[in-house]
Amino acid sequence: MIDTPYEDADLLPATRRALLHRLATGQSEGRAPSMVGAVMRDGHLVWSSGRGELPGGARSEDVQYRIGSITKTFVAVLVMRLRDEGLLKLEDRLGTYLDTPAGGDATVAQLLSHTSGLAAEARGPWWERTDGALRPELGDLFGDRPQLHTPGRLHHYSNPGYALLGALVERLRGESWYAVLRREVLEPLGMDRTTLAPVAPHTDGWAVHPWADVLLPEPAVDTGRMAPAGQLWSTAADLCRFAAFLLNGDERVLAARTIAEMRTPEGGPKDQGWTTGYGLGLQVVQRDGRTLVGHMGTMPGFVAMLLASPRDGLAGVALANRTSCFEAGGVAADLLTTVADLEPRIPAPWRPLTEAKDEHLELTGPWYWGAAPFSLRLEAGGALELSPLGAGGRAARFRPEADGTWTGLDGYYAGETLTAVRSTAGGRVTHLDLGTFVFTREPYEAGAPVPGGVDAEGWRAAEAGSGAGAGAGAGGGAEGMPEETAPVR
Known part of the structure; x- marks a missing residue:
């Protein structure tokens, strides 16, 4: 059992107590064999804790969990690097670069934002529980109806769409997407505990019986060609490093300007008070007056959530090793907002410009x-x-x-x-x-090139009894219109 907050935390005791309470509640009510939570503030991990059974002696922030679809955000970063290098354009058709039986008419941007119209899942059997050796080729990804909607028409989440983006990276780089990811993203950001396969210490994935407190082990397969949609394993500490990157960028990986572009939502659904959208590989959530960016990930036996607030310089991470433990999403958001509310960000001191033209x-x-x-x-x-x-x-x-x-x-x-x-x-x-x-510089300035022109007589006061500005007298006019009522136009 691990329930001790991160020992180097610089948060107030009351804040650490509130964070621990929220994590403990999430693990208990979510019936998760284990749950880890962490908070990043201004680029640094400031709190981490775990509840439940974790590998003996392991620090909560260093235990690996499978992070599922958060993998997609990493793939999106690789694609945006290709764009910034001039190797592709977001408006290019995928078929310009990749010979694929489906999805070739969609643009790169549409694949990134899940508006390609492709089916949500690969053809059976259930790819998340099936060894990827069964579908090494792109043609094996799709069933009888791979294209469900016209590209660009609406938001429709597609896992095979990100398998195609992984293949695009491989085509343009000439090596596996994960090798590119490790060299171009993970190593520069210091994320040495984010891997394609689990590396100890790591948790095992479990299903929990709906009507009894008993467990069933879940398989942790190599998903092969579908790996860019959800293969990666990571830790709370590594995801906090990634969250800092998603807020500030890193010139070694992507400039802040490109990261801001990824955070701009293309569209998405509204559900249960959460207004959500999807940018270029990032989920965008409006919650409690804040704009949060990040991604959720689910795989058999695991749920992960990373959410970051650009306004607050904060991120919350929650990882659980139970199938469909969707409480993890609320835990990550609440960890972030708890710190934001109890310890609001202190503004940077105002300083004058050093240069002004x-x-x-x-x-x-x-x-x-x-x-x-x-x-x-x-x-x-x-x-x-x-x-x-x-x-x-x-x-x-x-x-x-x-x-x-x-x-x-x-x-x-x-x-x-x-x-x-x-x-x-x-x-x-x-x-x-x-x-x-x-x-x-003036309201409807005379002589200015205002479309439609400005009346030559300029501004004027309304004449008594005229329709404009009428309302003189207690009765407001012959019809008895109240003085404060504006005429209908």
Whole structure:
């Protein structure tokens, strides 16, 4: 029995007690032979503990569990590395690079985001409990109906889709996907306990009888061609290292900019108060006002969950060795939010810019889209932040480009171009063009190139008794309209 928190933790005693209570509750109510939990904060493992039967003498954060579909996120990182190197484009058809009997019409991005339309599972028998030697070839992955939906039409989770992505990596690198993963990702990130097959100390997988507290061992097979969909084994410590990478990137593996792209959701279902989506190899969850990114993994005998919060610099990990122990997902999320709520992140100290270009400072201050007020601020990192000043309105951040334009980083304007338009005479900024939306220094500024023009008479007050601004007098007009009621337009 192991129930001692990680000895190097720098969390408060009350926080450690709350974390241990949540883990213990999850293991007990989930009827898991064992469960391990861990918390990463600002790049460091700050807490880990285990409940139940673990290999004797092993530290909770160092015990291997099978992590199932979290494997997909690792494969997605390999694909994004190929993209960043210019070896493929996300909009390319898979068939451009891989001779496959199904899935060739889907783009790489559609396979990454589970919008390829491929079937959810490989053809029988149940691949997660069947030795992969039965399907070494791509043609053996698919049944009679491999393509269920038009590519790009909707989100439909596909395990064979990630087997194809693993084969894509092998085709472009010329060696096994796992060899590439170890050299290009695991070794740079220091994840030496993440492996293709179990390495001691590790747990065994179990099924728990639904109506009795008895166990049945689950097989731990090599899934062969399907391995990129769920083969890997890992530890709480290694997954915390991976979580730190998913929040901050690592120039040796993927830049932060690419990681942020992976975290952008393509779509997904809503269920039981959890709003979920799927980016490029990452699940994205809205929970308790936070955006969490990561992945869940299930294999016979195992359930794993990794969730990270970019806003808080935190991640929660939960690993259990029981089939369908879905309590692990809630445990990982609650470990994260417990620390976030009890020990909220202390903001970094404000510091002034060390460099600011005059042409960038010129853009700051109030702007108006029509009559709606906005502010534009220059951030410490050199980005512009557009914020509505009234109720509603679209906010976004923009990064500077070499040609003098700005590119939207998030929200409605993600990927859109912001251009500061200058007069030909004095070079003064006359207005902003944001994807055809014109922002001016004054509300519907006279003489500005506002689409549709600005009335030559300008702003005016409503005449007494007219329809515009009517409501004078206690009765509000001949119809007795209440004074606060706006006319219907």
